[in-house]
Amino acid sequence: MATLTDPRKESFRLGMLIYDTRYRSLTIQIIALFGFMVFAAWLINNTIYNLAAQGKSTGFGFLSDPAGYDINQRLLDYSSQSTHLRAAFIGLLNTLLVAAMGCITATVIGLFVGVLRLSNNWLVAKLMTVYVEMFRNVPVLLWIVFTMAILIETLPAPKDFRGDDPAASMVLFDTVAITNRGVYIPEPLFSRGLGDFPVMADRTSPACEVGEIGEIGDACGRFQVSLDLLAVLLVFGAGLYASNRIAHRAERIQNETGDRPTTWYLRLGVIILPTLALLIALGFHLGRPELKGFNFQDGVYLRNSLIALWLALSLYTAAFIAEIVRAGILAISSGQTEAAAALGLRSGRIMSLVILPQALRVIIPPLISQYLNLTKNSSLAIAVGYMDITGTLGGITMNQTGRELECVLLLMLVYLLISLSISAVMNWYNQRVKLVER
């Protein structure tokens, strides 16, 4: 009778860590991890040691000191007496502004160019190819500097608008001034406005005392929210929602009866009329820019630096997005187009109803990295003197306080957070449009 015996249980030996395949990979990973930790510890130790050797202390206390410098483009209140932290925040808003404007413009241009590059019209297709290759193959910094140089050298200076027979004049019924310092466009004003609402206000500060005519000082609160803007946005948003409901209803009726009711005038009316009524109630009018003193006053001032950075970043990134869009469209088999055509759809509708929704699944993942690129490339702003966060925190603040380590660490953290947020939002969108497999 054969006896089955358990294989002799091997006792654990140290050598098995290397020679036994069950343990080897674990051993290697632990050694690598340990090595990495030693390297990181050495790096940190080395930094602290050398900073101490230079007699430099580290800390973030400098952020609450007065900055002492002015920033030209401020989306919130800021003066040279504000803190370095606030200066960094103003810079951050400028970064976000140019990044948001850039992403939107780049997407629109990229979409058009990508679609047109596949056009059957030989001239259009070739023109788009030239555009893509030109922008894609020259460093974005050169495009930024080049755009700025063109704006400065070719446009008229404000003084050319002066005099009885000016060398330059405003365009669009005398409402828009295009100068080599920037573009001045009319600003929205409310003659019966609701005023501003201070957020995060410190009620004890003297600026917050209610004056004789019931007005609160400008400096009260960390920042001011315009109630007019808020009201307009609310009403507009409600209009959009209502219009959406009408569309849903039309969809339902179409599914039940096969006839789609005409709703465009209802949808348009529900968006426009309430908003228009509110604007009239608030006394909406446009403030025209006027040449007073050295510069144009009033109106919204789009600085040269903003325009140059925005245009260059958008056009550059749009070239990449165009290629992504083209790849996405080509990834959809031509059978889809033919099938849609056989159903009697027009070519525009084939694109918007059949091809693009499917192409989006291919387009979105690489599109995320283009958005991230554009945002990070906006740190080239200093080349044209645009005061983004690299210009304020990583530029003037770093230079005036000499806190290189702290400022650069903060900057890296900020860019990391912005990028992760963009990724999170885009990934959420990607989840929504991606193919649902049953």
Next chain:
Amino acid sequence: MNKTVFVGVLALAGMSASVAAAGLLDEVKTRGKLNCGVNAGLVGFAAPDANGEWGGFDVAVCRAIAAAVLDDPNAIEFVPTTAKTRFTALASGEIDVLARNTTWTFTRDVDLKFEFTGVNYYDGQGFIVRKDLGVSSAKELDGATICIQTGTTTELNLADFFRINNMDYDPVPIETEAEAQQQYLAGACDSYTTDASALAANRATFEDSANHIILPEIISKEPLGPLVRHGDNEWGDVVRWTLNALIAAEELGVTSANVAELASAPGSNPEINRLLGTEGTLGEMLGLQPDWAVKAISAGGNYGEIFEKNIGEATPIGLARGLNAQWTSGGLMYAPPFR
């Protein structure tokens, strides 16, 4: 694993060794070259000429130091720096001395851990405008667009000046001298502000220099001078006393023309003898040759000669001596005694 730790310890030891290494003076001597941080291009102060040879008022200080230490005014590696990169370059040890019209301020001296070794130009911040702007005083600049170099003290002075005078302005931050010129000349800024000496240097390069004026207001004190890192006093002394030697030489009448003759034998003036090393051991105390000052003065002349040659009234920049005259003729240039 042990190996990793060992490498780490080794590297750490190497790091600490380099920090505790011999003084910069010995390092420069063994290297045989002086790393001098200068302006990336400001005519009269530091700019390469058509042959790529660096010249200018600040460059002359570098040349004098190189001559005193290495006996060769050309043994220099010039490192062009911008207003933003200059302090990092000095703090990191990329350059041995920074001679780049840098203002001596409390924070730079104390907080940024630098040592200013003296003043080679007493300056102040001014404004340049086009004549046809019709402005005759800086107080009339309310609402103007003003170009500034970012990362400088001028930025802070400007903010203070406009705040104190309750005026408004639109700052256009700019990275380099050349970009500032481009924007100002194209009319993208009404005025450009920086040290008055730099304004004069800039104006000298304009094609229509007669159409630009420098406004009379000087809104700040800007003592400019060479600086070194904190903590190496021997090296600091070499830079400080080389500059002082140039200033003292002018006061004592020692020029590049007569320095060789005066140094050949002890003369009647004991201070000249001590300066030129024919008497006493001042050079030895500094860790240099006895004739270190002779070499420094021969390199480009005394302070007055350097001034006249690079930025003086005979040059296109045309700066008067003003505050930078010797104390004996009503200026602020005053070298401590050589004894």
